[in-house]
Amino acid sequence: MWRTLFVAALLVLAGCATVAPRDGADGGSVDRRAFAPGETPDRPNPWGERELTVAINNTANESRNFRPLVRRALDFWTNNSARYAGFPVDYELDSNASDPDLVVKFVDGIESCANVAEPAGCAPYVTHRGQISRPVSVEIAGSYSNESTLLILKHELGHTLGLNHSSEPQSVMAPSSALTSLPRPNATERRVPWDDANFTVYLDASEAENRAAARRQVRHALDYYARGANGTVPERVSFEFVDNRSAAEVVVTLADDLPCRTGDTGSCGRVRGVDPDGDGALERYRSLRITVGGVGTEAIGWHVGYWLGYGFGFQADAEWPAPLRDATYDERRSDWWEP
Template identity: 45%
Template sequence: MTARRSPLAPTLALAVLLVLAGCATPFVPTPTSPDSTTAGTNADTTPATDGVDDGSGGGTSNVTANPWGSDPVVVAVRNEGSRDRTFAPLVREAADFWEANDDRYLGFSVDYEVRPDAEEPDLVVAFTDDVPDCGDVSDAVGCAPLLTDPRQVDRPETVWVQTSLGNESTTLVAKHELGHTLGRTHADAPTSVMRAKSVIYTEPQPNATERAFPWDDTDFTVHVDAANASDPDGVVRQTDRALTYYEDDPPGMPDNLSFERVGSPGPDTEVRIRFGATSSCASSTGSCVESYGTDPDGDGAIETYTRIDVRLVGIDTDAVGWHVGYWLAHALGAEADAEKPPPFRDASYRERRGAWWE
């Protein structure tokens, strides 16, 4: 019987918590369950965006006058990061937002002149690979001073934005940080810009299926759900055959792989061997894989795997090791059968049940 491929299951995108002064602390949400879509496709995932509204919510700031005064605010744009990107149009978009909504949200008029190479700017929006320390927050994606009074302004003020974000997220962070320089806090409108929590996406990244090795490291923990197998001891022995095979550096596979079998699965267990069909892995006899991971660029596809479930349905005990080995090769970057180690290329019924690991 031919092993078949299941859909991948992307998780929520990398989210960040925007806090006072524009700093941000990232966290990765728990992976979602795989969607039951057509085999071989990636299921779309809609990011959670806690508390998004139409932009009219939030409190009213105590700021009653423009802390920058009545003259246009000259904004310079500096790219101090390693990425060759042009950020000025995104800063201009963020500035346009506040100019178009100044009466509604600020209670005073604001005008910006975005001149990337201005020699004596009022404000510098600096793009950097690593945002400097921003209060007590580490791993920030943006940082800006909260300015509510002209006496606080020390020209040129600097707003920091991380270079690795996608265009939409870069614009959102720039809007958020400019809002702080106009006296807006996280309690102020518009909530969709100034709220304390937002979903942030990175620049496009290679998908897991495009990477030579789609994991963060080469150390894996493995749980075998032997209690639900017809031959618990046999499937454990067979799984160990597959794990040992990969630890011995087979051709075409990453070096220095290590597998530790655990008695019960935990949140960090990367490989789970399970028995019985599911809605996304339905078959009367066969095997498939359910893949989990992160989607930091928000394209609906996994960029890095965090877990796989190898699911076996009606497989003879003496063929379990082969099926586990087949899907391990798939998860380790060998998408096509021709890329897999020799035992997993066009193996016959008998070969799958023989000593393929020798």
């Protein structure tokens, strides 16, 4: 069994395990807020004073010390505000200041900001004095890695200096960035590596010899897992057939050709999901694609059942329930799903 990881989209990876048993006689966004790139701004300081006092309010993780990250972000703008914002600014970091100009709030989550769903940070876009009501709040989601948290801090503080998404430096103020969260359990370490245990299934049986019989085979495999697959998955797992392929989490395709090999029969499985902590392993699955080809109608259920196990995070052979490991040619064509 081999696996490949490749970037599919921002913070989204795809993992493939495209060697199922042969079948033969032997077996996350940052909220982004314009000077044109390259344009040197020249405008007054909307704060009306050069030194700003900054406090910290951490309700996200009391055991995590965010102060060094805030200090680094403030130092960045102390050194670069004149160049990019058009006026110099200094900061006094007093975590418990009673009358600060800015409060950096680390929170569990930000519901919305400027119509951005699940933003990583949020701050007002300050361009003139009338927009300032002290203390000005800068919200930062507290679930990101140190590197990403520093980028979010710089970005949101840039908004408070009047910079928006077209402003320089684009390495900080660009409208999107790849962010990584704090380490999270990998999908294969979770009891259910999905957001929930209720799955939508699409079956493409257009190339099947007997579509009705093929559908029954797939249903047997789904029902087997819905009953707990001999205790290998949680109870109350459910599967519902849907008619919209793009809306299905699990897609089963019965085809003459397999995407994982040529000149052979058997099956392939592929999971896609998200890797928010950037460790190269998926933390949650979002889709499972199963392709079965050339195995005969009676063995379709077994192959689908095998790959459903992969979709539940099974890795070692011993993790699959007994009927789905080391099965013979005849066993794959039996009523293996029976209690």
